Amino acid sequence: MRWSLPSILLIIVTGSLVTVMVHGGEVFNKVVIDPGHGGKDPGSIGFGLVEKELTLDIAKRIEKLLVGKGIEVEMTRREDVYVELADRSAVAANSPDTILLSLHFNAHADRSISGTETLYWPGSEKGRELASYVQSELGRRLVTRNRGFRPERLKVLELAPVTGILVECGFLTNRWECQRCGAEWFRQIVAEEIVQGLLRYREAGQ
Numbered sequence: 001m002r003w004s005l006p007s008i009l010l011i012i013v014t015g016s017l018v019t020v021m022v023h024g025g026e027v028f029n030k031v032v033i034d035p036g037h038g039g040k041d042p043g044s045i046g047f048g049l050v051e052k053e054l055t056l057d058i059a060k061r062i063e064k065l066l067v068g069k070g071i072e073v074e075m076t077r078r079e080d081v082y083v084e085l086a087d088r089s090a091v092a093a094n095s096p097d098t099i100l101l102s103l104h105f106n107a108h109a110d111r112s113i114s115g116t117e118t119l120y121w122p123g124s125e126k127g128r129e130l131a132s133y134v135q136s137e138l139g140r141r142l143v144t145r146n147r148g149f150r151p152e153r154l155k156v157l158e159l160a161p162v163t164g165i166l167v168e169c170g171f172l173t174n175r176w177e178c179q180r181c182g183a184e185w186f187r188q189i190v191a192e193e194i195v196q197g198l199l200r201y202r203e204a205g206q
């Protein structure tokens, strides 16, 4: 099929309208990064990998990338320590223009299940938008199953007084995906994709 100029223009116009309507964005200046689990709470464990270690690693990669872009970062933990959910959320309080990014890896009794997904607090329109931006970047450079974004009643999101999302970066119970999660190159690309999603959301708010 040959595309005529008017039809291409129409697609461009329609596409940008949809973008404006659905994705409002938000100009944040600070990101609170929450590496899931820690200390006495290891999180999921699969094939020798421990979730709390992977979340901290990926959080530090994201921090480095964001700081490089001139965005302030605060971490809910920097070491292998246990932090209550309420204390994690509280880090984002009293801090204007802030978003919360909680990082996790997944597990399932069905070991065939794999992929990434992003969760937001039910009813949070900004949370839904942020989740859609980040999830649409995940898997752009990596062949990984896109499990989409959806609302979920998660305590850490409920207690946070700012726009927040929780990214599940992969299933440690899936042998193939767990191997990738254990590789530095994989975690680096996931970190870059998440940052790309955050920055696109920020740009949309300007």
Ligand SMILES: [Zn+2]
Residues within 6 Å of the ligand: 036, 037, 043, 044, 051, 103, 104, 105
């Ligand atoms: Zn977790």
